[in-house]
Amino acid sequence: MHTYRVVVAYDGTGYSGWQVQPGRETVQGWVIRAARPLLGEGVRVTGASRTDAGVHALRQTVSIKGTRAVPAAVVARALNAELPRDIRVVGCAEADAGFDARRAAAGKRYVYLIEDGTVPTPFLLRYAWHLPWRLDVAVMRRALAPLRGRHDFSAFRAAAGRDHEPTCVIRALHVVRRRHRIALFVSADRFLHHMVRNIVGSAVEVGRGARPPEWLGDVLASHDRRRAGPTAPAPGLTLLRVMY
Amino acid sequence: MHTYRVVVAYDGTGYSGWQVQPGRETVQGWVIRAARPLLGEGVRVTGASRTDAGVHALRQTVSIKGTRAVPAAVVARALNAELPRDIRVVGCAEADAGFDARRAAAGKRYVYLIEDGTVPTPFLLRYAWHLPWRLDVAVMRRALAPLRGRHDFSAFRAAAGRDHEPTCVIRALHVVRRRHRIALFVSADRFLHHMVRNIVGSAVEVGRGARPPEWLGDVLASHDRRRAGPTAPAPGLTLLRVMY
Numbered sequence: 117m118h119t120y121r122v123v124v125a126y127d128g129t130g131y132s133g134w135q136v137q138p139g140r141e142t143v144q145g146w147v148i149r150a151a152r153p154l155l156g157e158g159v160r161v162t163g164a165s166r167t168d169a170g171v172h173a174l175r176q177t178v179s180i181k182g183t184r185a186v187p188a189a190v191v192a193r194a195l196n197a198e199l200p201r202d203i204r205v206v207g208c209a210e211a212d213a214g215f216d217a218r219r220a221a222a223g224k225r226y227v228y229l230i231e232d233g234t235v236p237t238p239f240l241l242r243y244a245w246h247l248p249w250r251l252d253v254a255v256m257r258r259a260l261a262p263l264r265g266r267h268d269f270s271a272f273r274a275a276a277g278r279d280h281e282p283t284c285v286i287r288a289l290h291v292v293r294r295r296h297r298i299a300l301f302v303s304a305d306r307f308l309h310h311m312v313r314n315i316v317g318s319a320v321e322v323g324r325g326a327r328p329p330e331w332l333g334d335v336l337a338s339h340d341r342r343r344a345g346p347t348a349p350a351p352g353l354t355l356l357r358v359m360y
Numbered sequence: 361m362h363t364y365r366v367v368v369a370y371d372g373t374g375y376s377g378w379q380v381q382p383g384r385e386t387v388q389g390w391v392i393r394a395a396r397p398l399l400g401e402g403v404r405v406t407g408a409s410r411t412d413a414g415v416h417a418l419r420q421t422v423s424i425k426g427t428r429a430v431p432a433a434v435v436a437r438a439l440n441a442e443l444p445r446d447i448r449v450v451g452c453a454e455a456d457a458g459f460d461a462r463r464a465a466a467g468k469r470y471v472y473l474i475e476d477g478t479v480p481t482p483f484l485l486r487y488a489w490h491l492p493w494r495l496d497v498a499v500m501r502r503a504l505a506p507l508r509g510r511h512d513f514s515a516f517r518a519a520a521g522r523d524h525e526p527t528c529v530i531r532a533l534h535v536v537r538r539r540h541r542i543a544l545f546v547s548a549d550r551f552l553h554h555m556v557r558n559i560v561g562s563a564v565e566v567g568r569g570a571r572p573p574e575w576l577g578d579v580l581a582s583h584d585r586r587r588a589g590p591t592a593p594a595p596g597l598t599l600l601r602v603m604y
Contacts, residue, residue: 127482172483202482238371238446
């Protein structure tokens with residue numbers, strides 16, 4: 117087995133997420149099809165993050181295993197020649213045979229973009245969540261502070277969660293505003309399904325004044341998904357990088 | 361006649377440019393259709409810049425004239441309710457009856473985006489010109505310097521130019537690099553058709569080393585379109601604002 121550690125950037129707008137699903141256009145499906153002619157029919161492709169439909173990636177890390185030995189630079193060029201233009205291999209290196217991009221990941225970093233002007237910018241339609249209210253970023257920062265560190269994040273996982281272990285360590289969480297654009301950065305050792313989008317949806321409830329800042333800590337402590345805010349829409353979310 | 365001064369932002373990717381053409385989706389065509397129910401069948405819509413197919417605008421200024429008196433805020437909301445999401449009214453005010461967005465314009469500012477990494481970023485496909493060579497920005501700046509000020513720009517106009525008077529005053533022209541992204545900003549009192557894209561196409565010839573820096577000044581002085589470089593593609597170009 118020959119293993120490659122491949123870094124992939126994609127605009128998720130046109131795809132039903134990372135993971136292969138029958139009859140759907142997925143990023144993993146495209147990478148498998150692109151890799152087959154070079155690395156053989158039995159090629160195995162594993163992404164560190166199973167991004168949802170509409171979610172983007174600046175640097176998704178992918179392990180690709182095949183039976184043929186090909187120089188890494190050739191793999192990168194061959195994949196880019198086959199992939200659509202909105203999926204790009206931006207890095208490729210040979211890896212240890214045992215490397216698995218998902219299991220080896222020590223952490224991930226995401227950003228969620230919000231735009232809170234009265235009129236949504238046409239250029240951010242695919243990349244940001246537009247809200248008609250002016251959000252109070254200082255209050256959002258205060259509300260989010262209790263989420264840093266090791267916690268049971270059951271309250272922020274998808275209702276039909278695929279994750280059994282609910283404990284994650286949020287290592288960094290910050291909110292930056294520039295005019296009408298707000299970016300919420302989150303780094304953690306691991307994430308539950310929909311965790312970033314549920315945290316964002318809840319932080320927005322606080323930022324628009326519908327809930328007091330203490331509410332977010334109470335939701336976390338409740339471990340009860342039904343108490344959190346709505347799930348923020350997928351297009352605002354981008355996987356920034358995977359740490360090893 | 362009631363006249364409105366309307367500021368419009370659009371992602372030009374899906375449109376055959378600003379100006380109405382039979383059987384084509386154009387931005388002006390959409391604004392006319394959106395304005396009719398409110399301002400009457402005889403509504404007149406004039407944009408300061410006739411942007412080409414695929415060119416974007418952050419703040420295009422448009423004069424809209426109709427026979428009905430409607431508060432400006434109502435006009436803005438009504439237009440946004442009818443326009444597609446990638447065309448947005450971002451400002452609207454009542455104007456003097458004689459205001460014409462094109463004739464009254466005292467200047468315009470454009471930016472042209474280039475990406476010169478080996479792999480094009482999926483997120484910039486619609487907004488930047490990707491080039492596989494590393495461009496020398498310092499040399500491009502030197503080469504572009506002679507274009508500042510009042511000149512006959514015949515060498516940089518479209519081959520089948522619609523402009524008779526070839527004299528323009530470039531008030532500002534600068535090149536900024538951030539990693540693999542290069543932005544070329546140009547302000548002038550007026551622009552000939554394809555002028556920014558022809559200047560960019562020629563500056564790239566210098567930046568990639570195909571021509572010496574002095575060449576750009578020689579092309580300008582020649583007044584000969586055939587001597588300039590290729591026309592840079594439309595998607596890299598964005599109208600930033602119109603000055604009055």
